[in-house]
Amino acid sequence: MIYEKGDFMKNMNVELKKINDFEWEIPIGTVPNMNVPGRIFASEKLLNKIKQDRTLLQCAGVATLPGIYKYAITLPDGHQGYGFPIGGVAALDYEKGGISPGGVGYDINCGVRLVKTNISKVEMCEKIKELLEKLFEYVPSGLGSKGKTRIKSEKEFDEILEKGAKWAIKKGYGKEEDLKHLESEGCLDLASAEFISHNAKKRGMPQLGSLGSGNHFLEIQYVEKIYNEKVAKVFGLEEGKTTLMIHTGSRGLGHQVCSDYIRKIEKEFPEVIKKLPDRELVYAPAGTELAKKYLKSMSAAANYAWCNRQMILHWSRQAFEKVFQKSSEELGMDVLYDVAHNIAKIETHKVEGEMKKVYLHRKGATRAFGPGNPEVPDVYREVGQPVIIPGSMGTASYVLVGTNEGMEKSFGSTAHGAGRTMSRYAAKKKYLSETVKKELGEKNILIKAASKSGISEEAPGAYKDIDEVVRVSDETGIAKIVAKLRPMGVIKG
Amino acid sequence: MSFKSVVMTRKFKFTEHSADVYIETSGNNLEEAFSSIAIGLGFLIIESDNVDDKVEKKIIVESEDMESLLFDFLSEILIFQDAESLIFHNVIVEKIEKNKGIWSLIAKAKGEKFNPKKHKQGTHVKAITYHNMEIKNQKGKFKVRVLVDI
Numbered sequence: 001m002i003y004e005k006g007d008f009m010k011n012m013n014v015e016l017k018k019i020n021d022f023e024w025e026i027p028i029g030t031v032p033n034m035n036v037p038g039r040i041f042a043s044e045k046l047l048n049k050i051k052q053d054r055t056l057l058q059c060a061g062v063a064t065l066p067g068i069y070k071y072a073i074t075l076p077d078g079h080q081g082y083g084f085p086i087g088g089v090a091a092l093d094y095e096k097g098g099i100s101p102g103g104v105g106y107d108i109n110c111g112v113r114l115v116k117t118n119i120s121k122v123e124m125c126e127k128i129k130e131l132l133e134k135l136f137e138y139v140p141s142g143l144g145s146k147g148k149t150r151i152k153s154e155k156e157f158d159e160i161l162e163k164g165a166k167w168a169i170k171k172g173y174g175k176e177e178d179l180k181h182l183e184s185e186g187c188l189d190l191a192s193a194e195f196i197s198h199n200a201k202k203r204g205m206p207q208l209g210s211l212g213s214g215n216h217f218l219e220i221q222y223v224e225k226i227y228n229e230k231v232a233k234v235f236g237l238e239e240g241k242t243t244l245m246i247h248t249g250s251r252g253l254g255h256q257v258c259s260d261y262i263r264k265i266e267k268e269f270p271e272v273i274k275k276l277p278d279r280e281l282v283y284a285p286a287g288t289e290l291a292k293k294y295l296k297s298m299s300a301a302a303n304y305a306w307c308n309r310q311m312i313l314h315w316s317r318q319a320f321e322k323v324f325q326k327s328s329e330e331l332g333m334d335v336l337y338d339v340a341h342n343i344a345k346i347e348t349h350k351v352e353g354e355m356k357k358v359y360l361h362r363k364g365a366t367r368a369f370g371p372g373n374p375e376v377p378d379v380y381r382e383v384g385q386p387v388i389i390p391g392s393m394g395t396a397s398y399v400l401v402g403t404n405e406g407m408e409k410s411f412g413s414t415a416h417g418a419g420r421t422m423s424r425y426a427a428k429k430k431y432l433s434e435t436v437k438k439e440l441g442e443k444n445i446l447i448k449a450a451s452k453s454g455i456s457e458e459a460p461g462a463y464k465d466i467d468e469v470v471r472v473s474d475e476t477g478i479a480k481i482v483a484k485l486r487p488m489g490v491i492k493g
Numbered sequence: 494m495s496f497k498s499v500v501m502t503r504k505f506k507f508t509e510h511s512a513d514v515y516i517e518t519s520g521n522n523l524e525e526a527f528s529s530i531a532i533g534l535g536f537l538i539i540e541s542d543n544v545d546d547k548v549e550k551k552i553i554v555e556s557e558d559m560e561s562l563l564f565d566f567l568s569e570i571l572i573f574q575d576a577e578s579l580i581f582h583n584v585i586v587e588k589i590e591k592n593k594g595i596w597s598l599i600a601k602a603k604g605e606k607f608n609p610k611k612h613k614q615g616t617h618v619k620a621i622t623y624h625n626m627e628i629k630n631q632k633g634k635f636k637v638r639v640l641v642d643i
Contacts, residue, residue, distance in 0.1 A: 203576050
């Protein structure tokens with residue numbers, strides 16, 4: 001029994017139908033068994049990058065999933081993943097569709113949190129070096145980084161999985177108001193630790209409260225430009241003021257939950273895999289026990305990630321307090337918002353005039369709900385949900401706002417970052433960490449990293465142009481630009 | 494096949510994918526090929542050649558086919574990576590067999606705890622994937638390819 005898979009993947013040519021300058025369709029029939037077309041949100045420039053790998057074919061593969069509505073979406077930062085492309089959205093019917101661990105990804109609720117401060121760029125310049133040292137000292141980062149907090153028992157760990165950021169607040173990691181500014185208030189109620197394996201817990205327990213490595217980072221930025229005064233005012237963003245961005249996820253726990261459920265599903269539903277173009281697209285059919293268990297476990301991993309970012313925020317505040325000799329309240333360190341980039345949720349969306357309950361998969365995508373949506377915190381509801389799109393190391397990041405147009409076009413979703421154009425491995429070979437460090441230094445960006453390879457892998461040249469990615473989001477109206485943030489200092493895991 | 498022969502000849506190689514990396518190898522039998530892939534994984538995580546054999550772990554897995562056997566076997570190594578900070582640069586798969594439709598594997602993994610002062614940090618590996626996974630017998634040589642999520 002010798003396998004050779006991947007015939008489906010060999011044909012890289014995909015004919016696209018142009019809808020308008022920023023939207024393209026992959027017609028039904030591009031690969032066998034597509035239920036809906038694919039839809040790409042991209043400019044010609046980004047599309048040329050997207051065409052260089054198998055993103056489009058993978059998008060077509062997602063369109064073969066059962067109960068999928070409207071179209072399989074690839075966002076402007078889309079790039080090749082495994083099974084699902086990264087930078088994608090898929091809405092599968094709650095009763096006739098299914099839920100796919102691959103449609104969420106291995107780093108469940110990898111996401112970003114943006115924290116405001118009233119510290120000016122000038123004040124920050126004086127202290128940034130010291131601040132980076134302190135942040136590096138207070139927030140565990142790097143390969144196999146472990147949290148500073150020892151979780152006493154599996155019972156306590158289960159509480160973290162079920163309560164998320166709420167647990168962290170209860171334990172003194174931050175303040176009650178923080179919760180109001182997190183997607184889902186940092187806790188998905190349907191989470192359960194019951195169906196999470198011992199192995200997953202073993203991987204996650206020692207890592208709680210750590211940044212990890214890879215593309216995860218802490219960044220000090222300043223608000224370089226405001227594009228939308230009205231919304232920026234509601235968000236509390238001001239030109240020349242500095243911000244802190246936290247980017248990390250659910251660490252080994254989330255990775256293991258994903259692996260465990262891919263295995264469970266394929267064991268229980270071997271007939272599902274046979275029909276799929278890629279084994280990584282495997283899904284638990286809607287209505288099955290396994291679909292429920294995965295949803296509960298994935299939600300628990302998402303809670304872990306929110307708790308993780310909350311703890312990191314707490315230690316970051318302590319680092320700021322130490323360096324600036326003021327309390328974090330005096331420094332105005334309030335959370336602007338916290339968004340998940342890899343998640344599946346039960347949501348209701350309008351499809352051909354009818355409201356449909358779906359498993360909404362966002363893999364490398366940001367929720368971007370429009371004005372008036374009850375999921376948007378009170379303070380922002382009138383203008384829409386804040387959307388945070390981090391750039392690559394050394395390039396700008398953006399704050400956008402969700403729109404009702406996005407609710408129609410992209411199930412209330414937009415891009416999640418710059419999107420890679422080069423593999424981590426290729427980047428490591430191409431960019432010397434010292435050169436990258438020097439180039440960042442020339443742009444007045446300081447960097448502190450746990451490893452040299454971490455710097456090379458995340459070299460700005462390995463990513464697509466973030467400015468172009470957010471421009472497409474703005475032009476298509478799926479999320480509108482509010483402010484541009486420029487990095488001053490980075491802690492790399 | 495000894496550990497040295499795998500390490501000295503670096504029987505595995507890394508190839509690129511947009512976000513991730515493939516580990517590829519070929520071996521005279523499945524055991525040898527799986528050993529090389531596991532060692533490749535170890536060298537992806539820690540690049541320096543100084544991971545000593547201080548701890549030994551036995552890995553036993555059972556799976557429904559060859560692909561899932563490789564997935565489960567390598568996943569075990571990642572569990573040690575995160576749960577105990579253990580890195581293995583010396584992995585020997587002793588036996589792979591198929592019995593009544595079930596594939597089983599027994600391996601010995603030797604290594605030590607990650608020490609940032611001693612070891613050169615490579616890439617943290619999040620997960621093993623099935624994407625474009627290949628296990629094939631080509632003219633008596635076993636070629637294996639796996640994509641890992643980093």
